[in-house]
Amino acid sequence: MNTLPPLRIWSLALLVVSLVLGACSPDKLTRQEVYDPASCEECHPTHVEQWGMSMHAYAGDDPVFLAMNRRGQEETNGELGSFCINCHAPLAVQLGEVEDGLELEEDDFPQYFKGVTCAFCHLAAHSEGDSNNPIEIDDRLVIKGPFDDPFQDPAHRAEYSPFMDRNQRESTEICGPCHDIVLDNGVHLEQTYLEWQNTVFADDLTLTTCGNCHMPASSEPGPIADVEGVPARLLHDHSMPGVDVAITPWAGREEYRQMVQAELEDTVRSEICVDSEPPGWRVTVGLENIKAGHSFPSGSSQDRRIWAQIQAFDGDELLWESGVVPEGTPASELLGPDTGIILRDYLKGADGEEVHMFWDVAEPPERDVLNGIRVFGAEEIRVWDFVGPAFTEPDRVSLRLFERPIGLDVLDDLIESGHLDPAFRAEMPTFELVDAALEWTGPVLGTCVQTDSTPGP
Ligand code: HEC
Ligand code: HEC
Ligand code: HEC
Ligand code: HEC
Numbered sequence: 001m002n003t004l005p006p007l008r009i010w011s012l013a014l015l016v017v018s019l020v021l022g023a024c025s026p027d028k029l030t031r032q033e034v035y036d037p038a039s040c041e042e043c044h045p046t047h048v049e050q051w052g053m054s055m056h057a058y059a060g061d062d063p064v065f066l067a068m069n070r071r072g073q074e075e076t077n078g079e080l081g082s083f084c085i086n087c088h089a090p091l092a093v094q095l096g097e098v099e100d101g102l103e104l105e106e107d108d109f110p111q112y113f114k115g116v117t118c119a120f121c122h123l124a125a126h127s128e129g130d131s132n133n134p135i136e137i138d139d140r141l142v143i144k145g146p147f148d149d150p151f152q153d154p155a156h157r158a159e160y161s162p163f164m165d166r167n168q169r170e171s172t173e174i175c176g177p178c179h180d181i182v183l184d185n186g187v188h189l190e191q192t193y194l195e196w197q198n199t200v201f202a203d204d205l206t207l208t209t210c211g212n213c214h215m216p217a218s219s220e221p222g223p224i225a226d227v228e229g230v231p232a233r234l235l236h237d238h239s240m241p242g243v244d245v246a247i248t249p250w251a252g253r254e255e256y257r258q259m260v261q262a263e264l265e266d267t268v269r270s271e272i273c274v275d276s277e278p279p280g281w282r283v284t285v286g287l288e289n290i291k292a293g294h295s296f297p298s299g300s301s302q303d304r305r306i307w308a309q310i311q312a313f314d315g316d317e318l319l320w321e322s323g324v325v326p327e328g329t330p331a332s333e334l335l336g337p338d339t340g341i342i343l344r345d346y347l348k349g350a351d352g353e354e355v356h357m358f359w360d361v362a363e364p365p366e367r368d369v370l371n372g373i374r375v376f377g378a379e380e381i382r383v384w385d386f387v388g389p390a391f392t393e394p395d396r397v398s399l400r401l402f403e404r405p406i407g408l409d410v411l412d413d414l415i416e417s418g419h420l421d422p423a424f425r426a427e428m429p430t431f432e433l434v435d436a437a438l439e440w441t442g443p444v445l446g447t448c449v450q451t452d453s454t455p456g457p
């Protein structure tokens with residue numbers, strides 16, 4: 001590993017500072033150690049373990065990311081540059097270690113430069129702008145955290161930052177601008193941050209930051225560092241499960257999948273009504289996002305596939321169905337904006353045809369998602385109507401909701417172009433939002449059933 005040139009100047013300055021302060025500095029982490037999550041493990045093992053499972057740690061190793069970035073560099077003749085890795089390996093970009101991200105696939109590329117690392121968040125000094133990661137890190141290596149009274153510690157300097165305090169609005173400025181993508185042509189492709197700003201969670205009175213939901217505090221205070229004499233404090237979870245999962249061997253992979261399952265399963269409230277519509281009958285399905293502080297899905301919604309499976313029976317006889325997606329079949333092959341229920345964004349190229357790759361996008365995405373709660377107490381239910389066959393009458397109608405983190409059609413696109421190993425296709429899981437499952441059993445038409453969870457921040 002090559003030593004970065006400013007290192008020596010820095011350690012000299014540090015020595016001077018610590019001599020002035022009368023502290024001894026031999027145990028201070030070197031610049032390279034501050035950048036390396038492995039050197040935090042000795043004192044913050046829980047943080048390292050939780051982060052290690054997360055998609056932040058995985059962001060520079062994800063084979064789908066690597067395949068897409070490689071294809072993008074080829075198809076744009078390198079014009080894509082550091083656009084993607086500015087968010088997926090931001091420390092390496094800021095330190096000038098990478099140009100286009102192809103370096104990430106080289107065997108000897110340091111692991112600590114991949115992903116959204118401890119140092120990138122905890123050195124964040126400025127963030128101006130709402131998208132495309134405008135965050136700049138502190139060259140002085142002062143680790144920022146939520147506490148203004150850090151316990152005296154020889155390993156690293158520390159200071160309070162509102163970016164690291166989930167009770168401050170500023171903390172969203174450290175999450176939001178990475179979770180919001182605007183393309184060169186002005187298309188606002190991914191917009192979790194903007195969506196959040198339009199919900200009730202961004203209001204002063206009901207302020208609920210990204211961290212309030214995504215970094216729950218430990219139930220009991222305890223040490224946040226394995227060092228003698230530290231005070232008891234609350235530890236905030238760094239695993240941040242959302243939707244995406246590791247599809248290669250990865251630390252805590254199975255446990256993480258269960259966490260994603262738990263995060264997703266109660267996100268949507270659902271309702272089914274069945275009524276007569278002569279000569280047949282009608283099923284009305286209502287869905288509402290009651291948990292996510294932005295749309296559902298959000299962010300990479302062009303790749304997410306959430307669909308409803310609806311089946312109507314008369315006794316044992318199946319009368320009608322929609323959204324029964326066989327294993328291994330892309331959901332988007334059977335479902336679209338005018339067929340069944342599928343929640344996702346659609347990207348369009350210059351010729352108006354659907355595309356999957358960022359650099360082919362020519363117009364704003366068509367969004368078919370569930371909004372976040374915009375006004376406190378108001379419902380944001382979306383409703384779909386389906387008409388069943390004539391001269392039959394169901395006595396049972398069932399609803400189930402499923403989500404695939406990345407659509408198989410997107411993976412197939414990358415497999416066909418030769419950028420992704422076909423073996424990864426079978427590794428993509430399907431989650432069921434079990435709390436949204438419902439069964440209507442009449443007995444008379446004109447009645448409804450709904451899940452009993454209530455919305456609210
Ligand atoms: C030798 C032990 C040790 C190592 C190694 C270490 N830390 Fe710490 N860290 C501490 C102690 C002690 C505290 C203060 C705990 C307290 O005040 O409760 C602390 C506090 C922090 C805080 C909170 C600071 C604040 O003011 O809110 C952050 C964030 C942090 N460390 C991150 C890191 C990161 C990132 C690394 C790896 C680059 C790291 N630490 C390495 C011991 C260590
Ligand atoms: C440097 C940019 C960056 C910053 C800063 C950042 N993120 Fe992320 N985040 C990412 C990337 C990139 C991924 C996705 C990696 C992947 O799925 O391969 C991600 C993934 C996530 C996920 C999981 C999404 C999923 O679908 O599974 C959540 C939740 C999340 N981030 C929340 C946050 C929160 C909360 C903060 C602020 C405390 C934050 N992020 C700060 C870039 C960032
Ligand atoms: C009120 C709680 C809440 C708030 C506030 C919130 N989130 Fe989420 N977020 C969720 C839940 C629940 C999910 C899982 C369901 C889903 O996928 O949307 C989620 C999912 C996500 C995902 C994965 C979305 C997907 O579909 O791929 C990302 C990324 C994310 N959040 C980032 C953020 C960021 C960044 C902020 C702040 C700007 C934020 N969240 C604010 C609750 C919240
Ligand atoms: C995506 C950004 C992000 C990454 C990556 C990240 N942290 Fe944090 N960390 C935060 C935020 C935000 C807080 C403050 C939570 C709060 O109190 O509101 C925090 C808090 C902490 C604290 C103070 C105690 C606590 O749990 O609140 C420590 C220690 C810490 N992080 C260590 C680490 C270490 C070590 C790593 C890498 C293994 C890491 N963090 C990676 C954003 C991040």
Ligand code: HEC
Nearest residue numbers: 064065068069083084087132133178179298299300303358
């Ligand atoms: C502004 C920051 C940012 C930029 C730029 C960015 N990403 Fe991401 N990427 C994210 C975040 C945040 C997530 C997680 C979003 C979510 O879960 O909703 C993510 C997730 C992903 C994922 C995994 C999830 C999925 O659904 O596909 C892939 C693959 C990916 N990005 C590829 C790329 C490629 C290729 C580029 C460049 C063309 C790119 N990203 C540019 C922030 C960024």
